[in-house]
Amino acid sequence: MALRPAALIPPWVRDYDIGGFGADLLAGLILAILLIPQAMAYALLAGLPPEAGLYTAMVAPLLYAALGGSAFVSVGPVALASLVVADAIAGTELEPMAAAAIIAVESGAILLILGAVRLGRLVNFVSEPALLGFTAAIAVLIAVSQLPAFLGLDLPRAGNLIDAVPIFAGAGAPDGMTVAVGASVLALLFLANGFADRAIAPLALPAPVRLAVVKGLPLLIIAGAALIARPFDVARVQAPSGGLPQPMLPLADPSAWLGLLPSSGLVALVVFVTGTAVAKSLPRRRNDALNTDREALAVGAASVAAGVTGGFAPGISLSRSALVESSGARSPLSSAIGGLIVLPVILFAGPLLAALPEAALAALILSAIVGLVKVRDIRAVWTHSRAEGVVIAATFLATVLFGVRWGLVAGALSGLAVFLWISSQPRVTRIGRADGADNYRSTDRDRVELDTLPVLPVRIDRSLYFGNVGHVEARLGEIIAAHPQARCLLLDMRGVNAIDASALRMFDRLRATLADEDLLIAFAALHMPVHDALKAAAPTDDIPCFLTVEDGVQEMTTRCAAPRDDG
Structure with missing residues (x-):
């Protein structure tokens, strides 16, 4: 959409007064x-x-x-x-x-x-x-x-x-x-x-x-x-x-x-x-x-x-x-x-x-x-992220050694590579109660106890796309294998703002795998676009969804305690 002619009038002209001259x-x-x-x-x-x-x-x-x-x-x-x-x-x-x-x-x-x-x-x-x-x-x-x-x-x-x-x-x-x-x-x-x-x-x-x-x-x-x-x-x-x-x-x-x-x-x-x-x-x-x-x-x-x-x-x-x-x-x-x-x-x-x-x-x-x-800014970036510090170094060296054009190319490519690297490895972590039933934190990073079994709550901390679903799927498999007493995988999706077709296919495979192992799967804290995508990809009844992790833990604990219907 092009700018309207009225938008070309500088904003400072509208309220300028002679006192500012x-x-x-x-x-x-x-x-x-x-x-x-x-x-x-x-x-x-x-x-x-x-x-x-x-x-x-x-x-x-x-x-x-x-x-x-x-x-x-x-x-x-x-x-x-x-x-x-x-x-x-x-x-x-x-x-x-x-x-x-x-x-x-x-x-x-x-x-x-x-x-x-x-x-x-x-x-x-x-x-x-x-x-x-x-x-x-x-x-x-x-x-x-x-x-x-x-x-x-x-x-x-x-x-x-x-x-x-x-x-x-x-x-x-x-x-x-x-x-x-x-x-x-x-x-x-x-x-x-x-x-x-x-x-x-x-x-x-x-x-x-x-x-x-x-x-x-x-x-x-x-x-x-x-x-x-x-x-x-x-x-x-x-x-x-x-x-x-x-x-x-x-x-x-x-x-x-x-x-x-x-x-x-x-x-x-x-x-x-x-x-x-x-x-x-x-x-x-x-x-x-x-x-x-x-x-x-x-x-x-x-x-x-x-x-x-x-x-x-x-x-x-x-x-x-x-x-x-x-x-x-x-x-x-x-x-x-x-x-x-x-x-x-x-x-x-x-x-x-x-x-x-x-x-x-x-x-x-x-x-x-x-x-x-900008030494202070460079030091701050390096302290925050070594990967982004590599972007600074790569851009600097390419520009100094080979000239402006190659420097910009190196900066763009290295920045893209770091983004892809970080986004391809989202954190997938077990969570447990901390300071109250509604506050769930990472058991690894925050040293809280996993006290919800047989419900196994796991949080995914990034939107899912074709570049990272493989990592997520592998990580979920590792966590499930480490908890043989689990009967339900409850996925905390508050950090997942979007998913693509590859992610939907991954969830289909995960549901099928868990069904073969007699495990349930449920979702908590779904954003509406993600909920709608999952709903379109599978019948609603096949996707237990809860507003909060605690709601999911309580409900799925009850379901897991009920006698199983062996047909």
Whole structure:
């Protein structure tokens, strides 16, 4: 079902008041301080001129403000999407800007289609462990990609560590002055990120001013590096053209569009999955749930607009979004204001930007990727589930060693394998009374006594399908064999929300087997869909069903005590 036209109106417009404009204006000003150097740095990461990042930083927020729903999301150049774009560009013979434009348009179109047909929920099929491993590996690849600029070496780009090792092994000696500039900037950026807020706390500045000072330090550090390095021979960024972005369709041979389509799909996937994760982490108004379909439309439109105006595929930045939120923004208008502030920079600051050392921007990127490695989240997943920890490791290693494409494939396949492994082995456990007749717990895990014989209650803790019925059937056979005094198997089905045809066939075999052994079978706590499926597969009289396990134990104990009718 397509979105209705009325649904395209951003929700923030309906209750926006002029009082919120002042807060959005201040948040936009603070955002621009961080956005401008990041936009240039991430353009270089993508293998594009800095002005491509500035155009993206200006155009993308305007489209998101017109269609998006989050007040704090900052759409624009991001490290993760930039690296994926760089990887895609490296695999084509097209001119980099043309290839980047095609990828932006195609990936944006894919997101627009997903949003229009309301398939934004597909993002939920990418597991959190796979995403953690992927982003951590991307941090490593980004660091590797920035080493040439950081060391003053003219080296080809490597999309993975296997290709990077021989490239760096054959490289010459680093340029001492370039390394000094990069290392100094990197050290100052880490100090600013770690201690600036506490250092200026005694000044008792108003919150917005303090935030502007702290977030403005990276720009001041990079500007200072440009001033100090001015007399020295170090590589510098390409000056922006100084003109407005010109709308143009990136025309090329149709085969080029088809050839870049897989890369565009990969960009769309990465942008949407990581962007949705960022958006979910941001605060929202009460009862205002994140609409993934709207987000797909908004980010897709932003990507198409960036592609036809000299930019490249944008994403959602966690650091800038957090900055917008802490700045007190009231609507996406704040990010749009930040984007508009980029315009005078493009028009008038070209000579100043051309003085920036590439090593300084490389240092800015290196300081920003630390947040991609979420050590605490990785440790929590590993503590919770070793199997899901393997997904993190597999995704990380595949991405680092073989590149972005194989990393995502490894993440998807390993996540699916873990899901199938876990779902194929549901817990089938004996249960007994604990703290009251109506409270039945596992005799193995909770150390309660099995005091209901000759009725043998057993609980199944997962929905049943063709992949796990064999395990369930075997486990039930083991439990029955271990209790020769049992005369009735009572299945607690509260954990079984659905069953398929294979599960129904398994129950048919189980009833026949138990009948041959002169054992009864009964069910307790059936969900209605499961009850209806069992009823359709066998006569109702053949399926004793009870609301609770205790009801089943009481009734089936009475039946087992009655004299047997031998015909």
